[in-house]
Amino acid sequence: MQDAAALQGAPPTPYHEAGMDSTTPHVALEGVSRYFGGITALKDVDFQCRRGTIHAILGENGAGKSTLIKIMAGVLPPSEGRMLLDGRPVAFRSPAEARDAGIVCIFQELSLIPDLSVADNIFIDRPPRSLGLIDRRAQRRRSEELLARIDCEDVNPDTNVRDLSLSRRQMVEIAKAISKNPSVLILDEATSALTSRDVQTVYDLLGKLREDNVASLFISHRMHEVDALCDTLSVFRNGHHIETFGKGERTSGEIVRLMIGRDIEAQFPPKPAPVAGKSPALKVEALKWEDRLKGIDIEVAPGEILGLGGLDGQGHKELLLALFGVLKGVTGRIELGGRPYRPASPARAKRQPTSLALVPEDRKTEGLMLQLSIADNLLTPNYARVSTGPLIDRSRADTAIADAVTQLQIKVGDVTDKVETLSGGNQQKVVIAKWLIDDPDVILLNDPTRGIDVGTKQEIYRLMRQLADAGKAIVLYSTDYDELIGCCDRVSILYDGRVVAELDGERLTEENIVSASLNIPGGEAA
């Protein structure tokens, strides 16, 4: 592994920022390392951040970003080194202590309580009180104010968080964070599921906070968000702090190279020319379910990648679950490989002659069994495939696992390690790989690159295209417009449980996606 300076061919640019140089940084880490057993998550990191800036932290999956902010937020103690707040050493033993010092964090794995109401969640640890007891009315009123501040008037403070979509939850999480009047606000991939409208709200918010002299730390794998927003950028790789620089001092290409230690070629693999007249592998007509799907028509042919776009909560998730047999009471016509198909259960879906696979939304609860080994996870859908009678054939199982690991280049030490020891990107690969062993014909992907670094994303894009070329039909839902445009042969935009537009070729542009997503009449033509 080259070090950063060698890579640049020049010593690292010293970090400077107009007018702020002389002040002590608000938060500073000195020589911080963090080990998990044998794993080094952070090594000898010096890091500073200042008030009144928005500071991006960039790096591949597993670079140590989350670990860094967990140390700052009191979730994890550092193994070595120390932390300074306004020049004074501090050692937080819990998130509560960090919060008392003004450091508030929105964690990657959200920290909302599903069975409590939005208002309860926003004021979870410091509710307004009267006579020592929680004042529910005041809490509700102040929640409404906060939600209004981030343009979320549509969220009722009395709703249970369980009933909110992921993007609404992220917004509630943001409301909760700002309710604490932080001096340091940390967002760890807190915008990963937000749609562009909400992202804009968050940008505005962060801008205002900057004016209020708050230090914001922003972790995201979406480069364009970082470009648009941040004053200062820090790149981490393999637990090392590689470099910190000001906005505009590096091109995106350079940043990516700093992050992954090499250049990457064009982000998306080229699309093949469309082949007409193939009979669809999956054909859906007038699919309805509850009040979420109101008559969906889509079809996708072998070799094709169909994108699903649109604002969050328009029925994408339900569509994929309905096809996979998870939902009850689905009506409409579905054909798989030309044969009628009635979804009943995932077990049935995967045993169809034209078989289905689903990479679900949340890999931690729906995709993986975190405490089981990588091997067991990979084999979960495939035991029938590697068994003779009731008994598992060990050698066949081992081959299948080895093949999957090589095919997806999953970075594993030992396949008997628990899957929770993998970084997020590699976990995601495990979810995809376990289905590839099953050799499905139609692959349903629910935002498979959420929270995945650029390098890994690119691998996944390449893999999707390879699978399509090998004759698979792919349905890809993504919140990332670039991804839809770059990857998909065609994109269907969903709005309120219906397909409102189908875009392909020339018409597959960000503008068209946005206007169709908002269901602006005629917008598609614009």
Add this chain to the structure above:
Amino acid sequence: MRDLILRNRAFAGALAMFLVLFLGYHALHPRGFSTAVFIQNANESVAIAFVAMAQTIPVLMGGLDLSVGAVMTLANCIASHLVTGSPVQMVLGMIVTLACGTAFGLMNGLIVVYGRIQPIIATLATGAIAIGLALIIRPSPGGEIDGDLNWAVTNAVFDFAETYGLADDGNAAWLQPFVNIPVPLIILLVIGFGVWIPFKRTVTGRTVYAIGSAESAAFMSGLPVRRAKIAAFTLAGFFASCGGLYLAIQTSSGNADVSQAGAYTLNSIAAVVLGGSSLLGGIGGAIGSLVGAGILRVISFYFRILSIDPLLQPLIEGLVLLVAVSLGALRTLRVKNRLELFR
């Protein structure tokens, strides 16, 4: 919002079930709707209701306390030695009894938090310890609890006043609206509401719910997770010892009955479920469990007024319990997204 209603629907359903059963019983009873029968009903329900409330708090946290019955028994045995003598001594005895039970709950909490042992197993073990201690304290049943206290506390307000010569021997005019209320009911409601409702509206209480709903999120949100866990088990110990203390006064004695302790623990879980709390945590409340305990008791009341073959009674009781808890399954049938089943 929908979920909020659903949450209350479980409680409302429990309350409705209780009322139907309870009113039906009184309608069939030859002396239904009389003070004597209310007193009897209340007396019989206090201990199980306290133990059910005790069980609720760990359940809300997503755990189970298998020691509640044993702690009740332990408190019962302690009280049988201490609640005697002069009024001051008796009050002191009661305080010590409650303190012991609470301390035992605290110990449960400390083991769960600092030993990082799953509550169900930790309390399975500490429950055995509590029973062992109870057997040492009271190798064979007995005790000399004050007879007046027994009579005063297990009757209506009037008898209480009369026994202790309060309010003009219970004849004071201002007391008249209350004279027919059973004292055990008052004790139950005062302690139940007086402790639970405030607790629920503290950050610690809310944290108990949060832990049951999503523990790591609770921790990340800066909630006092450890403190809440310890508080939950401590409060469970307190409620369980209230049950034990009442039992001691009610029976004027202590009895380290192992099978009774086990039965109370299991019934407390059934009461919690009948009362609409989720064993997965995060949903429900102690007041629901109070109602759940009532349901459990009323079911058995029916055997006393209906003519049912005595040898079929256990079967019928089992079936009714099974059907009652299965009513919760109706919710499952309505679920349209199967992923919601897997919480």
Add this chain to the structure above:
Amino acid sequence: GPSVVDGPGVDPSCFAPWDASTKHFQWEAQEGPYRIAIVNGFVGNTWRIQMIKTAKAYAEDPAVKDKIAEFKVVSTGTDAPAQLGAIEDFINQGYDAIVTIAVSPDGFDRVIRLADRENVVLVPFDNVLDTDAVMQVNEDQLAMGRMWAEFALKELDAKGVSSGKILEVRGLPGNSVDRDRSIGINEVLAADDGTWEIVSVVGNWDDGTTQKVVADAIAVHGQFEAIIGQGGSNGVIQALTDAGHPWVPVAGESENGFRKAIAEHSDEGLKGISIGQSPGLVAVAMKAAISALEGNVMPQLISVPLPVATYEELEDGKNFWSDLPDNFFTVNEFPPCGVNVSGPAIMAQDETDVK
């Protein structure tokens, strides 16, 4: 409540006072027929089931049928408040007499007070109360313990054995019956001039536990000269058989299986004595309740004679039944009381075809 009066009471052959100092009660005579309830505690072992069946059968007995207007049985489990509640409920419902097996020897003060206030006759039997404020029916547990031990010593003496290990199998810990029987046993053994090492194990009165603990004890201690078991006697026999332990004198309960074994092996050395706490006690208690309601003078504590059978007295078809299951309790009748519901009659009610 009852007034305390001078004895003697009615029908002393059936309602024998416990001892000379036993006081006597008399209730105001009430018009029959009566409403009688039985409040059982735990249900789920053979003894209790046999007891309930006996109660039901006795209520149908021509001698008392006309005196009973309504008869109800409930089992409340090992839950003191539930049992107290059931008793109180029946008092509230206006029942005339309540027969009960107490789940605890204490704690009935309140219901006794209520029963007295409402003139309800409360009759605990079997597991009785530590009080002299109610009329109770029981066998003398202390005497039973003594008799077991005396028998064992007599048989050992006859064999010429004067030292060795004696195994005592105890019942449910914390129960007063267990305590009294054990006191009786140990009193006699201690007073004997032989040198006995007493090994004591806890069998909970149930066959399985008893079998296990006896088997363990044999494995550890090798051989016993005699075994005195409070209950679960079938388990004692089974453990001896399985371990190939030589037959020795065994004192035990009145299970049919135990008596079968004694009858079969007494020649080989299984000198046995079988004394039982009879499920038929319930009938005596019911009869006592009715008698009290009729205004008769009743002893406060009624002693039911111990139904003893030694190996010399066993007779198939009379005090044991070789063709019936092991589990039921043989002694069920009390002829002086006119309680003639026999064990086989109870346990084979519908069984004519099964046999």
Add this chain to the structure above:
Amino acid sequence: MTPFARLSPENRPIAIAAIFVVVIVLFGTVYTLSTQGTAPMLSPGYLLQQLQIGSFLGICAAGMMVVILLGHIDLSVPWTLTAAAMMATTVGGPWAIPTGLAVGLLVGLLNGFGVAYLRIPSMIFTLGVDSVLRGLMVAHTGGFAPQTTASPLMRFLAADRIAGIPVAIFVWAGVSLVIAGILTRTGLGKAIYATGAKEGAAYLSGIRTRGVIVAAFVISALCASTAGVLLAGYSAKAYQGMGNAFLLPAIAAVVLGGTHILGGRGRYAGTLVGVILIVFLNSVLSIMQMPEAFRQIIYGVVIVGMLLVYGREGGSRT
């Protein structure tokens, strides 16, 4: 504790429990040597006899483990065991054992149905089933005098010996092989772990999790009924309440063997060691004629103590 640090989290409890078993046996030996001058605990005869009695618990625990791996629990074990034994002896003859096992099958299906299809928490559904079974057996015993004598085959399996070794131990070994085989070698076993670890994820992976749950409860009930049939054979008859002594020790054995009570983790070898630990602990306490009160306290302390020694749960705070 340091030598254990290198063991995997699954194996650590097993090793520690095994060492504790040895400690118990040694302690018992020292005790008997000092009080009676003999060392029965070291004699093969005594050990075999203890294991023979332990085999009933062992078989119950094997089934219980499968259910616990799912994160569920089977509280109906006591009366499943009793009902199987009572029905087996009632029918008698060659059909005794099949009848007993059929009872287990039915109970397992019922439990599985309630938990998997109605989605009632197992803690409460199996409790209800237990009391229904108790009610059925009370009614059964009270209806007419059912036959309670074990059939000769039941006697043979539970009480006889082959080459000096109790047949019951062979039965236990057989059950152990089957369960261990299912857990490690079959898709069903893997599906049990997967479902226990995260049912939603397992379901979305195409595992029929409801079927898996039913299967696990059937296995548990079959084990309980096997134990019931054997126990009736050992006692030569069936009786009310014969299962009461097995529930908590079975759960304790599973947990002491390192199986996680919330499911997804655990090895069968651990359960085996856990059973042996409990059996020998009982033996020593019996030999010492320990009063019930102290027994209870010792059980509690041993469970808490062992779990503390096993160490804290994995790093994550979940």
